[in-house]
Amino acid sequence: MLLNALIQIGLFTLIVTAISVPLGLYMARVFAGEPTFADPLLKPLERLIYSLAGVHPESEQTWVEYAIAMLLFSAVGMLVLYAMQRLQGWLPLNPQSLGAVAPDLAFNTAASFTTNTNWQAYAGETTMSYFTQMAGLAFHNFVSAAAGIAVAIAVIRGFARRGMKTIGNFWFDLVRATLWVLLPLSAILALVLIGQGVPQNFSPYTQVKTVEGAAQVIAQGPVASQEAIKELGTNGGGFFNANSAHPYENPTPLANLLEMIAILAIGAALTHTFGQMVGDRRQGWALYGAMVILFLAGAAITTWSEQRGNPMLAAAGASEQASAMQSGGNMEGKEVRFGIVDSALWDTITTDASCGAVNAMIDSFTPLGGMIPLLNIQIGEIIFGGVGSGLYGMLVMAVLAVFIAGLMVGRTPEYLGKKIEGREMKLAMLFILIFPTVILLPAAIALVTSAGLAGISNPGPHGFTQILYAYTEAAGNNGSAFGGLNANTSFYNVTLAAVMLCGRFLMKVPVLALAGSLAAKRTVPVSAGTFPTNGAVFVILLIGVILIVAALTFFPADALGPIVEHLAMVHGRLY
């Protein structure tokens, strides 16, 4: 079993690495406007979109104009999605005649999908019509991911440009990310997934008389088209309540492998896009290296903890021993076809990547197995991260790392030839501090109010973790859940929506300001005193800074949740 786990995780990492390099270089060409093989097909479509929308893609924007375009586009999309949910009873493609979504839930869902969080306080199969799923939710899956990529590209331009006031054009980046990257990859993946058994139809739910004569109603729909973009865009919002644990979303080990690759592919590739665009590929590899190391550490711990299982289930008489005949381990909330390794690997990936799709229920993980997903989000969704947001989050940590290195040797810090000065550090720290603020404050409020405490479904320290996890994933725009938390209440719908919006837009604005400030700077020549940011020493420093920031911020909270629960579990304490 150990050997199989190592091979699976190792092979997966190799595949992602092998895909990330060509994909990253391709994206560098796409966003530089250079020719690609897809141009004959996509260029006419691109021109059509610009003319229909009234966009002049060649006009460059300052960071303020770029941010305004991004915010306006998000605001319009959010309002449209809210309206669509409220009106779905009158809209087409609703064979189950599902009624209007309640106002607080519609607000929560609109915020959730606009921010690329895809937290779901609802069950898809009984709440959202086919029309809402596609035209509302799948649309946001595309554009929230494209907007994330756009901002990452703008930030990269900030580092790459010298003495310039502008950082690109938001509409150009948005449309290019959609047409050249997300749409073709989604179409291919969706078709392969249909071949594996993911449904794609507009039929009413199927009425079945089972072998034993009972009635069963099988929910279906246009699942595959949504499943593909849900993983590629690190959205994570499931068509069904059970998300990628549902056999219709993720029917086979091959589908599972492809979906896992899709979650990380673009985020991993953007590190190479970055290296290419700043003119030093090793800079990209350094960020990639830090991400891979943190990913592997998380995957190892989660797999180990889940395979080790829950001693109290063993005491109850269940065999958790792994063999050729069964995966063993803690199988509560997991599917047979994925077993322990693919479940632990997936839930590590999905929280590294700000995706939030789950193929096993994190609420039923062992305490330490569930702590790694929590920690992955608390680190800031920068281990590959959400498409785009992961890269710019990691770049902010890189700026902090060179600043700390600069302090240690008493030099003005530089990153990629740009002096990191007071303004840049203030923006970076703003970015870093907003995140824990919008997690810990609302979580604390939920923990002392009856409306908050009412949501807990698992008593004891696990209930504390449920609430902490909900606000953490909301701020990190992840969308995975300790799913037992009863979050479809006005209190949670409104507070979590607010946290999601803060976690997305309050953090994007300072990072765009940082990009604008860097783009205006001239580069300083490399000297003997320059700290190289493309080697192993920098990778180690970067990992150290990331872990220290996360530990100093979140350790006290985590100690009260998963760590206490782990100690309780090994001592046989129940709640």
Added chain:
Amino acid sequence: MRLLIALRMTIVLTVLTGIAYPLAITGLGALIFPAQARGSLIERHGAIVGSALIGQNFSASRYFHGRPSAAGDAGYDATASGGSNLGPTNKVLIAAVSARVRSLVEKNPGTTAVPIDLVTTSGSGLDPEVSPAAADLQIARVARARGLSEDQVRDLVRANTRPRLAGLFGEPGVNVLLVNLALDRVSASPRPAGP
């Protein structure tokens, strides 16, 4: 002006990604993989008895039983997918597993080890499979209830076992619905259980 661009872009991209893309995929899917696109439904005697990918409840001793299900009140409600979301130190979880272990040993005398997957709920509540160990444990009971030899039943189980992908990815599983349909083809009319 900017707001107008945002609005127009939203409409254009909604048509492209929210309508044209899923419709194109639906068309292609229906063309290339019609059975899968419709949900891998299984017909028997002209009626749909289920989907190869969606588990259903089995309780008679002449059928293999799937995993416990948290989907809906009665389990295997394919409009209410989901797990139990019970935490590892929740006494409700431990009590439920204990009860399932006892009931399983009662129904399958001679059981020495109870595979974990057969006493825990899946993430979807619709898991169509059990582990090979969980199927093995039930072979004697099913064979006795149907008057078949254990080897006959074992062969059917083997024939409906899905291996790992390339021997590496995922875990092997036995599709409960498919093996039960295969059993019904071999011994259609159930015989009364032995004394």
